[in-house]
Amino acid sequence: MSLAILRADQWNYMHSSNPPVVETVRFRLKPGISDEAFLIEAEKASDYVSCFAGFMGRRLSKQEDGLWLDHLHWACLEDARAASEGFMSEPGLQAFIAAIDTAMMEFKHAKLMHFAA
Numbered sequence: 001m002s003l004a005i006l007r008a009d010q011w012n013y014m015h016s017s018n019p020p021v022v023e024t025v026r027f028r029l030k031p032g033i034s035d036e037a038f039l040i041e042a043e044k045a046s047d048y049v050s051c052f053a054g055f056m057g058r059r060l061s062k063q064e065d066g067l068w069l070d071h072l073h074w075a076c077l078e079d080a081r082a083a084s085e086g087f088m089s090e091p092g093l094q095a096f097i098a099a100i101d102t103a104m105m106e107f108k109h110a111k112l113m114h115f116a117a
Contacts, residue, residue, distance in 0.1 A: 021076065026068070027070070041093075042096060045093055058070070
């Protein structure tokens with residue numbers, strides 16, 4: 001896809017009644033959970049969400065202070081909400097969920113305003 005096409009798509013995002021969204025989850029791992037063990041479980045979570053309509057991608061990063069940022073890109077807010085409905089109760093994701101300090105977790109959706117690749 002050319003940069004010119006991406007720019008046209010970006011313009012359309014701003015004027016769409018159902019724009020793409022970025023789901024952002026900020027969290028810390030519980031004490032004693034290694035990054036390596038967590039990333040194995042994160043891959044299972046990626047497999048789960050990637051099966052839903054509207055899934056566009058996921059990026060998982062970790063700051064030096066131990067704060068994790070999970071960015072999920074969705075075609076629209078309805079797609080993001082549909083995927084999250086059963087996420088916490090999905091049997092195959094319980095180790096992923098158990099590794100996260102959910103008391104400190106912050107979960108938000110934002111309208112995608114610009115994208116460059």
